[in-house]
Amino acid sequence: MFSATSRVFSKAGVRSFSTAASAARPRALVGAAAAAVGIAAGYTGYANECLKIEIDDATAKKLLAALSTAAPAAKGPRYNELMPSPADPAAxxxxxxxxxxxxxxxxxxxxxxxxxxxxxxxxxxxxxxxxxxxxxxxxxxxxxxxxxxxxxxxxxxxxxxxxxxxxxxxxxxxxxxxxxxxxxxxxxxxxxxxxSPDVQTKMGAKDALVKIANMGCGLRDTLAYYTAEELITGFKKTCAFQPRVIKQNRGSAGEGIWLCWLCSGKYCKTYGEKSLTDGEYLKLMEMNDNHIEYHTVGEFLEFCINGPDNKAKAGNWSSVFPGKYLDGGKAAGGQLVDQRLLPRISEGEVRILMAGDTCQKIIHKKPTGGGLSAVGGNSEYTYYEPSDPKYADLLAKLMKDIPQLMKVLDLDGQPLPLIWTADYIPKDPEFARTDGVDTEYVVGEFNCSCVGISPFQAVCxxxxxxxxxxxxxxxxxxxxxxxxxxxxxxxxxxxxxx
Missing domain, CATH: 3.40.50 (Rossmann fold)
Structure with missing residues (x-):
């Protein structure tokens, strides 16, 4: 094996896709065309084992071109219309x-x-x-x-x-x-x-992250604000201590999710030692489009609470969304969640696609274009099977959490969603580990509101x-x-x- 461009092909096509610069001299390869034909032919008869090859980038492109024309192995009949139901159904x-x-x-x-x-x-x-x-x-x-x-x-x-x-x-x-x-x-x-309405509301709400803070999938220093007073007091303490992520409860494409860095002065050494003043400056990045703005603490808090209209207090904003994240109060979904900014978010997010209590697919979403957000068209996707050892620690922790998840979210007695996702952010381990794991993950968001099935929805x-x-x-x-x-x-x- 040599370090080069890697493509993994499996029964359903290209399952994972990653590139790395090769520091070693590639081994001699069979002519690219011959290799492409051979792999394509083998692919159609391939049934059980995943074929992994590591090759240089130019050859990989030729192989992918050949595979794109190779018909996949038959997997049974297609059903493009509703099938008849059984006479004696189980449900x-x-x-x-x-x-x-x-x-x-x-x-x-x-x-x-x-x-x-x-x-x-x-x-x-x-x-x-x-x-x-x-x-x-x-x-x-x-x-x-x-x-x-x-x-x-x-x-x-x-x-x-x-x-x-x-x-x-x-x-x-x-x-x-x-x-x-x-x-x-x-x-x-x-x-x-x-x-159910309750499951969609409570599982999809950003303050679910506060409820799971002490679970294996959570981040301990997660706070929720429901009033202007809570936001002003809490944020001035947390952002004086370390970079933060502020997340509104509404929206699903990164709007109203702000990465916050302190521009003026240094972070304090211990939490609560210092509170920011209104005049100190912040660097802010909104995750819907990765745009950056610079505002004072007072302007940012004004935008979050009352929106951008009062320019004397809020300054000039480039965001196309209106702020006012606490409008309506807790009952109407008005809330902000405050979490530690995990710098390894630049590596992308990991989506766990679930059917009930079973993981069906793991998807790595890596930001493109120099941003930190992997939403919308700002990302490249790599697909992994649930058995992939790369995410074994993440998945094991989620499986351990699932029996208590609905209870922790105040949904005791409700079944798990039939289809739902958990989006994870990578971070360094909180404590030294002896099992070789150098990356841990925490949930940044749950989604169970009519999760789309992308290969089908692509033609709608x-x-x-x-x-x-x-x-x-x-x-x-x-x-x-x-x-x-x-x-x-x-x-x-x-x-x-x-």
């Missing part, structure tokens, strides 16, 4: 959707048939696992009719595939509240909702349907939806057995 499930009135396809997450592209595979996953599943629409103008159907309790569980905010777009006033109330009534009658919003998803992407993503079906049936059975 009865329903996927719930919503179409935004007047929007093309019903929304940018839909195809021309009005369905989310991933709804059919999710429903089919349940059916493959032995359950019955159908897809129904919620209409804000037909709430009573929908409520009657749901509360007939003909379904054991509802899988809600409605993006956050959609029930407030061009709908009757109070639609989201009526829908959430109905979901809670269904749960009170013994049904399961993935994910226009005229393409599930049938237009390439075979390799279809079979790869179906591994997740099939697992979701298995976990759904298992969780329903466990719920009934209580």
């Amino acid at each position: 009865k499930v329903c996927v719930v959707e919503f179409n935004i009135p007047g929007a093309k396809n019903g929304g940018t997450d839909k195809g021309p048939n009005g369905h989310r592209i991933d709804s059919l595979p999710i429903a089919n996953g349940v059916i493959k696992a032995g359950g019955a599943c159908e897809i129904i629409k919620y209409y804000d103008t037909k709430h009573a009719e929908f409520a009657k159907l749901v509360m007939s309790m003909k379904y054991d569980a509802l899988i809600v595939r409605i993006n956050p905010g959609q029930l407030s777009q061009k709908t009757l006033p109070g639609t989201q509240e009526r829908f959430d109330t109905l979901m809670n009534e269904f749960i009170s009658k013994g049904g399961i909702v993935w994910s 919003g226009g005229e393409k349907t599930l049938a237009d998803v390439p075979d390799a992407d279809y079979y790869d993503a179906s591994e997740l939806t099939d697992l979701m079906g298995v976990k759904a049936i298992a969780m329903i059975k466990a719920h009934k057995a209580k």
Whole structure:
């Protein structure tokens, strides 16, 4: 083996992708074209073992070009329509959707048939696992009719595939509240909702990071602010001690998440020894687009509390988002979380993709363009199997935390989300370790609100349907939806057995 560019190929295609400068002289290789043909041919018959090769960058590009034209091995039939449910199902499930009135396809997450592209595979996953599943629409103008159907309790569980905010777009006033109330009534009658309003709110809220601070996946020095007084007092102490990350509760693309460094003076040696004054300067980076601003402590706090309008107090801001992060108070989601800035965030984040209590994929998201944020189009992705030793310590800690996770988040008695993610940030170990582990990880965010299945959703919003998803992407993503079906049936059975 030699140190060079590495590509890992597996049953579902390119699983991981990393580059490193070669310091050693590459071994003699067979001609690139011959190697490409040989690997491509071997790939189609390859079934069990992962083939790992280390080669120079130019040859790797030729190999990838050859592989891109090689047809993947057959993985069984495709199901581009809803499969028939079994006559004697293990459980009865329903996927719930919503179409935004007047929007093309019903929304940018839909195809021309009005369905989310991933709804059919999710429903089919349940059916493959032995359950019955159908897809129904919620209409804000037909709430009573929908409520009657749901509360007939003909379904054991509802899988809600409605993006956050959609029930407030061009709908009757109070639609989201009526829908959430109905979901809670269904749960009170013994049904399961993935994910319930409570789970979405409490697991997705930034102050979940405070609740998990003392778990294996948490960061101990994590604070939450719900009032202006708490923010002013707390932030002036924490940022006097070390660089911080301030996170608003709303939004999901890095907006309102600020990295904060002290520009004037030095950090104090112990926490609480010093509090910043309003006139001291900060360097700030917003994580939605990695832009940098310089403001005084007083200007930053004014922006967080009241927004940028009063320029005499807030100064001039480049951020396109309005601040006012505490608006509405705790009940309305107004809050800020304050965490230690982990400098190794420059290495990227690690997303753990979960189906219930099972990890389906590990995704490393590395920032591009010199920034520190890996959201949106600012990142490169590398995919790993759950068994990869690179993240064994991270995953072991998460698995140890999971049995207590819902209780810690004040969700005791609720099932884990059917599909959810945990985004981790790398850091040096808190204490010296003797097991060879030199990187630990802490959760920066949970997401369980209609998590999209990217290979399917990549074709949504226009005229393409599930049938237009390439075979390799279809079979790869179906591994997740099939697992979701298995976990759904298992969780329903466990719920009934209580």
